[in-house]
Amino acid sequence: MRVCVIGTGYVGLVTGACLAHIGHDVVGVDNNAAKVAQMQAGISPIVEPGLETIMTGAMQAQRLAFTTDIAAGVRHGEVIFIAVGTPALPSGESDTRAVEAVARAIGTHLDGNYKVIVNKSTVPIGSGDWVRMLVSENAAPDVDFDVVSNPEFLREGSAVFDTFNPDRIVLGGSGRRAVALMKKLYEPITQRQVAAEAALPPVPVVVTDLASAEMIKYAANAFLATKISFINEVANICDRVGADVQQVALGMGLDSRIGGKFLQAGLGWGGSCFPKDVAALVHTACDYGYEAKLLAAAVAVNRSQRYLAIEKLRQSLGILKGKTIGLLGLTFKPDTDDLRDAPALDLAAECRRLGARVKAYDPTVRPERPPAGLEAGVAVCPESLAVGCDALVLVTEWAEFRTLDYAGLARSMARALIVDGRNFLDPQILAAAGFTYVGIGKPGAKAAPAAPEKAAPVLAIAG
Template identity: 70%
Template sequence: MRVCVIGTGYVGLVTGACLAHIGHHVICVDNNEEKVKLMKSGQSPIYEPGLSEIMQAASEAGKLEFTSDLAAGVEHGEILFIAVGTPALPNGDSDTRYVEAVARGIGANLKGGYKVIVNKSTVPIGSGDWVRMIVLDGVAERQMSLVGAGGVSGEEATAKIAAEFDVVSNPEFLREGSAVYDTFNPDRIVLGSNSKRGIEMMQELYTPIVERQFAEDKSLPNVPVVVTDVNSAEMIKYAANAFLATKISFINEVANICDRVGGDITQVAKGIGLDSRIGNKFLQAGIGWGGSCFPKDVLALIHTADDYGYEAQLLKSTVSVNERQRAIAIEKL
């Protein structure tokens, strides 16, 4: 299949390279010319085990290309991935200006033929309809020149193009340092859309991964594919990261109690982790959680709850425990 990935940050570059590796023809688009030159030379701007090798092999096979020309990428792709950053704003909300710019740019360059626009970026819940509207804004802006030239009316042309694309939410669950492995060995693939055609194209795209053709253990059952609505797909991403952050805050809270009562948190974690309902992952007590995703996603979910008039007390406590954990760690030095 023909794929365009817009944004070559951590998620976009890994997604594009891995899709090219499994046989799709991928064009990765980035507005940073120096970065594009670097990638064209076969070098990765980020370090991820196995990524450079996949990039080089796919490029040599003619399956992976890099450009700063958004119009060329949109024209090439049957499936267009939006994979740009959504950093946290001071109030905890997500900064979606880059997603908006890309969606508008896609609309300005749609020229007919069905497209699936895939939101890979972590966006506020409910962004699927918003992305569609921004794409249509881009379409409408381009149609103004058509109307001025005496062509079809802007409304007629916009309606026609609107029928030629659908928006799908496809959140990523990649770990830094294991992103290539996670792409080929996912726990699940989540697809959110009300478009049967869009979902079917995404299922076709991921068939080699679902069938574990590139997995470490090819004997495992097919990867589960969760097909749902857009809002639920977006919530799955936030809920997964918020749950893992809560699990870390929980074990750190238990560790602090162990310090006071004379318990061994390592043994306690082992004992509760053997319970199949709990599992042993994310039960390592320490300084707390951080990184590029957990803080941003937990705060964004809290902010969303506040926007809808609900106080997410557990999530706020998760953040509070995490902030206190750093002070406790310093006190122990």
């Protein structure tokens, strides 16, 4: 089938590359000419395991191409995905200006052939009908098209795997022809032709109305975010009563009604999806006269959880002014280069505000090309990070952090203290290496999350 994907961010690029890999003829459209040139050269603009291999393979098979020409993309596609960004506004409302511009452009360039226009972007509830209106307003009177909502459930760091091995595929729309076409598009995936375990049963396809499909995406992310905030609340109680949150989470997760996923206590969630989607759902509820108290509480718990590491440091080091703190990891999760709403950024800013010197290391962040908001102080390796530090804080659970030479790191530090913000490391290995180990919600550490004394105006990581 001929597919057009407009927007080549995490969702758009992964979707386009994976659809091309299973045999479809895909054109990816983006208005960033430099980014398009990079992709045309076979270079992925984002860090995502397996993506560049999938992308270059599909390009070599002449099933994947990239362009800035949206008119050409619209003419090419039987199925046209809208996969542009919908960032959160200060109010919590989603910024849908990019979706609006794309919908108008699609309408302008529609020809007489039937098209299915697919909302892949996470959009406010009711956006399907809105997109249909925008397309119709800018199209010729006799154009034939349907609008479908097809929310994504991809996890950064495992997006390629998730595309080929989804728990379900959600299709929202009233047009039978459109739903049938979308089922055909996804058939190699739903029939497990590219699954890691082909013996698994077919992937469920959930067919709903537009509004329900849009709500499914928000509700799923809001539930997962709340589940994380819940286990972090439990971890804070464990700190006080001497229980081990990892054992508590294990015992809870074995209950089939609860499940063990998203029960890892730590410094809270970040990234582009959970914060934005929860805020958007709270804002939508408010628009319709309902106060989503549980969701608002989940956001508040998550925000305060980021400063738990500060309290752990204070309990061990006392006053932080004049101390040197090293952060292991900057991205909001491993196997991605995404720094959007990363807890490390708030943690670094608060340490700086309290007078501490901050150093940082992340496998995807290079000292010569620090991302916006970061100054000098990004180390080239964990060994240079640790030199002279009074404490290390593990913020992102990169796999390489399990196997560092911690004995060597301890010898190079002013004080061998580590705060494991993800309960990722083995306390016994750290103790044998000479470290004082402090975890989250584990015996031996008593601390509570505290909001910063004063919001830090600007993030600065000093060298």
